[in-house]
Amino acid sequence: MAPTTLPSPFLDPGAYSASNSLGIIQLRRDHLIPAVLSSSADSEYAEGKVENTRFGSFPHSTLLDQPWGTQILASIVDTGSRGKSKKRKRGTNDEGEEAPATDLKVEHVRKDTVKTAAAASSGFAHLVPPSPETWTLCLPHRTQVVYTPDYSYILQRLRVRPGDHIIEAGAGSGSFTHAAVRAVFNGYTSPGAFADGAETASAENGTVASKKRRRKHGGVYSYEFHAPRAKQLGIEIEEHGLGPVVTITNRDVYEDGFCLQNKDEEQIAPNADAIFLDLPAPWLALKHLTRSPPSPAVLKAVAAASDPSTPNAESSVSTSPQPPKPFHTALNPKGPVRICTFSPCIEQVTKTVSAMRSLGWIEIDMVEIMAKRLEVRRERIGLQEEGLRGANPSAATVFEAVQRLRDVEGRAKVFHGLQKEKQSEIMKRAEAKKRGEKVPAAKGEEGEGKNTVKVDGLPPSKHDRLERAKRDLEKRELFKEGRLVHRTEPELKTHTSYLVFAVLPREWTKEDEERAAKKWK
Numbered sequence: 001m002a003p004t005t006l007p008s009p010f011l012d013p014g015a016y017s018a019s020n021s022l023g024i025i026q027l028r029r030d031h032l033i034p035a036v037l038s039s040s041a042d043s044e045y046a047e048g049k050v051e052n053t054r055f056g057s058f059p060h061s062t063l064l065d066q067p068w069g070t071q072i073l074a075s076i077v078d079t080g081s082r083g084k085s086k087k088r089k090r091g092t093n094d095e096g097e098e099a100p101a102t103d104l105k106v107e108h109v110r111k112d113t114v115k116t117a118a119a120a121s122s123g124f125a126h127l128v129p130p131s132p133e134t135w136t137l138c139l140p141h142r143t144q145v146v147y148t149p150d151y152s153y154i155l156q157r158l159r160v161r162p163g164d165h166i167i168e169a170g171a172g173s174g175s176f177t178h179a180a181v182r183a184v185f186n187g188y189t190s191p192g193a194f195a196d197g198a199e200t201a202s203a204e205n206g207t208v209a210s211k212k213r214r215r216k217h218g219g220v221y222s223y224e225f226h227a228p229r230a231k232q233l234g235i236e237i238e239e240h241g242l243g244p245v246v247t248i249t250n251r252d253v254y255e256d257g258f259c260l261q262n263k264d265e266e267q268i269a270p271n272a273d274a275i276f277l278d279l280p281a282p283w284l285a286l287k288h289l290t291r292s293p294p295s296p297a298v299l300k301a302v303a304a305a306s307d308p309s310t311p312n313a314e315s316s317v318s319t320s321p322q323p324p325k326p327f328h329t330a331l332n333p334k335g336p337v338r339i340c341t342f343s344p345c346i347e348q349v350t351k352t353v354s355a356m357r358s359l360g361w362i363e364i365d366m367v368e369i370m371a372k373r374l375e376v377r378r379e380r381i382g383l384q385e386e387g388l389r390g391a392n393p394s395a396a397t398v399f400e401a402v403q404r405l406r407d408v409e410g411r412a413k414v415f416h417g418l419q420k421e422k423q424s425e426i427m428k429r430a431e432a433k434k435r436g437e438k439v440p441a442a443k444g445e446e447g448e449g450k451n452t453v454k455v456d457g458l459p460p461s462k463h464d465r466l467e468r469a470k471r472d473l474e475k476r477e478l479f480k481e482g483r484l485v486h487r488t489e490p491e492l493k494t495h496t497s498y499l500v501f502a503v504l505p506r507e508w509t510k511e512d513e514e515r516a517a518k519k520w521k
Contacts, residue, residue: 008241010178011185013129017066022240024134025063025072026126027055032138034130036239037063046115050077056123061116066127074123130240132179142229143172146278146342149371150499151179157367157501158274158338162186163216165271167330169253169285170278170342171224174233180276181245184218188244220246221260221270223253254281257288258330267328275339281348282341283355289339290359291507293327298358305354333507341500349498361502368498373489378482387466388473391482407459414458 007014009022017023017037025033037060038049047059056074063072128134133148146154154176160166163186171177224230230250237246247270249260259267277285287294287302294302331337339361341352349366356364383400385391395401432439460468 009130010132010135010182010240010242013068015067017064017068017127017129019064022130023063024128024130024138025051025053025058026128026134027053030137032128032134034135034138035060035063039064045077045079047075047077047117048115052077052079053125055125056120058125059117063127068127068129070127071124072127074120074125075117076120077117132175132182135178136175139173139175141173142232145173145175146179147175148179150342150369150497151176153367153369154276154340154342154499155179155183157499158276158340160184160274163218164273165219165221165332166274166276167258167270167272168220168222168276168278169258169282171222171233171248172229172278174222174236176276176278177220177222177233177237177246178240178242180220181242184220185245186216186218188217218245219270221249221258221272222246223249223251223258225250225252253279253288254284257285259328267326269328270330271332272330273332273335273337275337276342277339278342281351282343283348283351286352286355286359286361289331289337289504291329291331291333291504294359301358302355305351305358331504336506337504339502339504342497343500344497346498349500352500356500356502361504363501363503365501366498367501374486375489376484376486378479379485380478380482383465384469384472386462387469390478410459411461 013021019037019039021037023035023037025035027033033051033053035051039060040048043049045059047061049060051058051060057077057079058072059075059077062075066072132151136145136148139145158166160180160183162184164184166180166184168176168180222233224233227250230248234248237243237248247260258272259269262268275289279285283302283305287299339356341349343349343352353364353366380391381394382391382396383393383404386393395404429439
């Protein structure tokens with residue numbers, strides 16, 4: 001089915017940046033700014049909409065229709081005279097009476113076209129397309145987010161493929177939501193359709209002439225308890241063009257479960273193939289993630305395991321007769337379902353594992369992700385690096401250190417020798433004046449200049465060394481010099497949390513056993 005909206009830049013960014021589309025301005029490795037690019041002239045700047053950063057100003061007119069990855073130079077933008085109105089202080093009129101305050105409106109001349117921006121002398125940024133990785137680094141934080149090292153491993157362990165349906169509980173800021181969309185996307189389906197899309201071709205007489213292979217469209221079903229966060233996430237999802245693939249629901253999954261309702265208030269199952277729970281108490285939501293309604297004994301066991309400190313934990317499960325509610329499973333009945341829970345405390349892990357065992361989950365495993373980034377670069381050390389960027393201007397060998405000491409001591413010796421000669425010359429001239437002899441003018445006294453007598457064989461000064469390093473830099477190939485080293489970054493951009501994985505196998509009935517026996521006998 002053809003998409004009802006424009007392709008999302010997260011799924012198909014294209015080769016060039018476009019108007020009314022999201023772009024990422026990368027200033028440094030971990031410093032990114034999201035911006036919805038606009039060509040409109042309706043702005044307080046003559047250059048149109050502008051992104052002001054510490055590295056300069058970047059008008060959107062310089063960001064549009066650029067290949068992704070282009071280096072954009074900063075522009076000269078007048079950021080001082082952008083006010084549209086000012087208040088004049090109270091004063092006196094010509095008659096000496098106090099005059100009321102008036103508004104001095106600054107006429108802001110607007111044109112149909114945006115003023116061409118002039119490039120600044122310094123400052124640049126890179127324009128990169130939006131992706132789950134870049135969005136995770138620059139999204140507005142409403143809660144703690146799941147970073148790339150975590151969600152990439154989670155999606156791999158859950159075996160998420162294009163066309164799968166995944167449940168996410170605890171959406172928060174939407175970092176995992178964007179990564180899950182890219183993993184399950186398998187084409188667009190009609191908005192609001194929870195069932196899989198199918199295409200069949202039938203003959204005019206009603207008999208099926210041919211059947212095309214069913215195409216399963218992927219989907220992400222995201223649940224958030226906090227209403228403002230759910231609303232804001234829904235706005236971002238629509239702005240990013242991911243609405244046909246993502247279903248945002250404001251709900252308490254502990255009580256209401258994961259099944260959805262259509263317009264006729266019928267329960268529609270997400271048919272989830274994978275589940276990710278980022279909840280404070282994931283064990284309380286596991287009772288809704290079963291293939292059949294759990295028995296009262298199982299519910300008592302789950303309640304007892306979830307709060308072992310309470311002596312009568314089993315009493316928390318009501319045994320009074322209540323009208324039975326129709327049970328609808330949110331899981332895919334045709335295959336195994338995999339789950340991952342994200343918990344920061346080992347006590348939460350213990351309760352979750354106990355509830356999983358009581359509800360039939362198998363292959364339970366716990367993992368902790370500790371990702372580190374290695375910085376690989378060339379390390380240049382030596383006295384020839386003095387005054388150059390990206391190098392260590394210290395002695396690399398004993399010979400360089402000794403030679404530098406000789407130069408310093410040599411210049412000091414020459415300096416002190418010149419000082420002694422000068423002092424001796426002054427004393428001789430003073431004695432000659434006392435005897436009444438005619439003393440010729442010394443060097444440096446005539447004219448306005450200083451004494452610039454050069455001494456042959458004098459070791460080079462710091463100024464001489466810096467000038468020589470600049471001249472040699474024109475002939476050097478710095479990318480080939482230095483020792484190749486790698487270092488671990490000091491800060492880890494991740495959580496210290498525990499990931500619990502488990503598998504719920506497909507429910508096997510007697511009919512399935514009989515069909516398998518007939519097929520494989």
